[in-house]
Amino acid sequence: MNLWLRIVRYWRADLFSSQSFLVRALVISVVFLAVHWAGLREYTSVLNGTVGSTSTGWRTSAFFGVAYLIIYMAFIVLAPILILAAGILTVWQRCLHRR
């Protein structure tokens, strides 16, 4: 099974499984890297009321800025929690199986 199919299968799997947590962390990381490389970080200036770029205007700047902020927070805060939770679940399930 190729990687993509595996990701799709885990994404559709039980939301509270360790695989599902890991896949979601992976997806967040990939999306974050994509928006980061696309240069959306520049638009976070909307947080202090400065337009990201005079050519893109307020609405687009605000959209890019807020999108980057949400994905960044997900990458820094949520993705590590999902990875840790996956690890905790795996260890806990192994302990249960041993019993």
Added chain:
Amino acid sequence: MKRAKRILAGLAALALAAAIWLPCVHLFFASPASAFYTKEGLSPKARALAARQMQLWTDPQSRQQELDRMRVSNAEWDFMGRSYLVWALANMGLRDPSSKQASLQTMDRIIDETLRLEQQKGIYFFLMPYAKDRPYVARPARSLFLDGEIALMLASRRILEEKPEYKPALTERVNLIVEGLRRSPHMVLESYPDECWTFDHVVALAAIRVADYLDGSDHTILIHDWIAMARKNLVHPESGLLVSSFTTDGSTIIGPEGSSLWMVAHGLHLLDEDFARDQYDRARRELAGSTLGFSYAREWPDSWKGPADIDSGPIIPVLEISAGSSGMAFIGASAFGDESLLASLNATIDFAGFPSRKKGALKYCASNQVGDAALLYAATLGPIWEKVKAGPK
């Protein structure tokens, strides 16, 4: 495992993971206060911020782009970005003699252009549009916001190295401010029509104090009288903090605000150390907060609430974090040697300010030129005040 049990186990794992991770996040952004501010020399962050600011003044296209972005929101930022950078460069030149010549060149370029723009386009060029909504009470119309900051720019340049052409320009500004304060029944001057700012008065008085040091004049009594007036009329009774703005008859418009107070406390440090320390300690108590190892500052104390505006920046609900106040808190923390707050603020800005580093130059994407210039000022302040306090030339 049954579905309900699986969900419960998953939620418990998420909760446990959050309890482990959240208190640790700040550790990935932690650095000592000395990474931002050092007593002598230049911190790594000061050098990186300065490199970016200098780039803007040597590359006209980048500078114009940056100014255009800021002027869309606030023409004041264009002006204040110049002021903070000039003040910071003067301190940098005193801290690091190897940077002095480059600092002087950039300072002169900024000062000359600012004076030219003010002369050609008038005071309204650097003010927000509402300045034109009604006439100034005092005539002819002048803005203490511009006069005070320009005076401190000129004085800072002359502290770093004398420039005879700037001496009459500084004397003229100082005389205008001094005469205006003496003429005013309440010792206050407008920045906007019938709108006076504590911030602008403190900056202007600091400029007068530096001018006294440079030129041998003496405005000790005027400064003393203004401080006495401020203690009596401009202190918010519930918090003991200085209010931000008031009318020409001394009535409060806006109460204490973090986006003003941290700089006010730093400015007072040159004028009245005890009052400055009192204001900083109160601001620290009333406005500074910390969550999960990240420090921030609120715009208002509990006893005063105002609307979010261009100075406060957006306010994050619940914790009431203000971008404007948090940025300016760096100036207070550096000025008063508050290393724990400084280190923690530094972690916050590296986490939530979205730093961008290119070829040794640093900017914060969530900030703008004026925000970064204020940070640079916070990272370098000290030497000018110390020189003036040490006594006559």
